[in-house]
Amino acid sequence: MSVAALIVAAGRGSRAGEGIPKQYRDLDGQPVLTRTLTRFLSHPEIDQVLVVIHPDDRDFYEASVAAFAPLSPALLPCVYGGDTRQDSVRNGLEALAASAPDIVLVHDAARPFACPELIERAIQAAERWDAAVPGTAVTDTIKMIGSQSEVVSTPDRANLRAVQTPQAFQFALLLDAHRKAAAAGLHTFTDDGALAEWAGLPVHVFEGESSNIKLTHPADFLEARRRLEGTTMTYITRLGTGFDVHAFGDGDHVWLGGVKVSHDRGVIAHSDGDVILHALTDAILGALADGDIGTHFPPSEPQWRGASSDRFLAHAVGLVRERGGIVDHLDTTLLCEKPRLGPHREAMRQRIAEIAGLRVDQVSLKATTTEKLGFTGRSEGIAAQAAATIRLPEVNP
Template identity: 45%
Template sequence: MTSAAIILAAGRGQRAGGDLPKQWRPLAGRRVADWTLARFRASGLDRIVLVLSPDDTEAWHEFEATDLILAPGGADRAASVRSGLAALAETPPDKVLIHDIARPCVTQRVIADVLAALDAHAAAAPGLPVTDALWRGEAAQVTGTQDRTGLYAAQTPQGFRYAAISAAHDAHHGPAADDVEVARAAGLDVAIVPGDPDNIKITRPEDFARAERLLGGAMDVRLGNGYDVHRFCDGDHVILCGISIPHDHALDGHSDADVGMHAVTDAIYGALAEGDIGRHFPPSDPQWKGAASEIFLAHAAKRARDMGFSISNIDCTLVCERPKIGPHAPAMQKELARICDIEPSRVSVKATTSERLGFTGRGEGIAAIATAALVRT
């Protein structure tokens, strides 16, 4: 069954305070929206629709060239959901999840449980049984109590068979608290799957501090290493870490033979347990003959982001007698950083010789060793 998610990010979030809508505010080193999108990108969904306010011109410009499908938000939540559903209508998925962008702490377990429940139900949503005593109040005074039996605190993502929720929204008129309300109004039964106490919705200023603690408390650090070698061949330049350097030989390889960039790329794939360049770009495939190694590195960096990781730092060592690397190292550093979309201060490029020992010492080729550190929180 195919699956998709609609992420609602068109709200203004005024109760959260600040000059920016809450989805664009910083949180634990990233924006709220970045955390949420990373969780869904890592969940194996076929498509993701991001519903944005028509007034968020910077966000539209930022995301229009990504893997996301963009849709304009409406006057209320229900209208925004209908816009997201319409964006999927040409090739409708079997299942669709609808999630609030302001829930950045959602876990893969909750997402997977909702999707799994849709195998047997037309609708499913996570909920937490209410355990605290409930009061009714007025003017800051308790006026009564409320029986909590059978009460649940609703969460997202809420999941539906696409055809069923589309029909329910087409028939619904007026606002709705959430999509479960719309589904039930259309006669759909909604299964409850276990929610997560940490799947909080950022609503008020104090919620940012709690989300920061949650996101900072489950750090996943990965290290990967890469090693590559290319022999010299006839030519007048070499390409190292994306920089063309005049030389009395070139490097021989199926692609552009950028030994430094290949080592960095394999280091990232290694940290992700995703094999090496050959797994993703087989040398037996003629389309990669002479390809720029930037293609490989950009793919590895995007794969890391899609799995929810940030590249913390990269360290690359080039091993050769010639050409001299030092004068070109700053340019290499900037180019690797550009491709990986990280700060140059997180990239190190350096060189060493092998004291005229081995094939590098005899000037027969160049070797490269790289390490990459990835962090997911």
């Protein structure tokens, strides 16, 4: 059976940080796309390889394939993608229709570590099932959440798989499914397996590879380079502190630790005035040496008026993870005479853990009065101080 590989390289890769699209970035001396193409052009069962690119990336593409041409007749002329990944894949399939391979493997250009055995399993899966995707077992517990971040259900992870590429299909079936989706006005499928499911095709899962990572964030590139260099990831520990204060004003509640607490006063604040979440946000930003909450969410901008502070904390935690880091522990002390923390402590710990994606035992929450001293002692306002311990990948100069 004839086999074609369709490499999707038309994306912008904005989550990988500033710079050229991630598929053309240097990875230990070679563009990512070059490394990905090498995996497929060197496989004995791949007859054709076609790359779908963005119209603005022609020069990057030509530089990435210079090492192959003219020695790789299997590498077909590239085609331009569309507005969405689905449109790009369909453009590639339409270009392959002239030769009409029996099997097509659709693969992300930003997955440069697809091993020969994985490619072989993909081809065999398409021969056996017509439509199949590689998947790896899920090791974390997965939560389905609602509009208020509440847990709706906990699926049995034994039945869950994290799906990768290359995804494998009988060519005619996938092309027909794409044409039907386009005719129905659907253009936002980000996964060809999901599109095939929509078209009524039974999709099976074959064994993926944990090493078949997709380069999405800057930390992924760091890990990929370490893998190619044969080194292991090492981390440095950082500690950051934060402090926040708000004066009391009119109102009947305050937000603390992401929990609405009844009180005879409110707080005067641009956002919801959650001193605990604000202090934690600044503590994490401090550990990152990345400014403060006002830098990222300027109070002069109307969009943050009345904003829920869980967005601030989630943003700070996201910055840690984008850099390949780990949040180890969050610790906060609330300073006020009232309201009392005790009745709400566990609910706040749970909420902070949910926002930050941590276990509850990684969140500490304490409270103290100031013995009637100062503005908190006079019940004029409320304050919180926080500490955050994180780990970041160690980068050698």
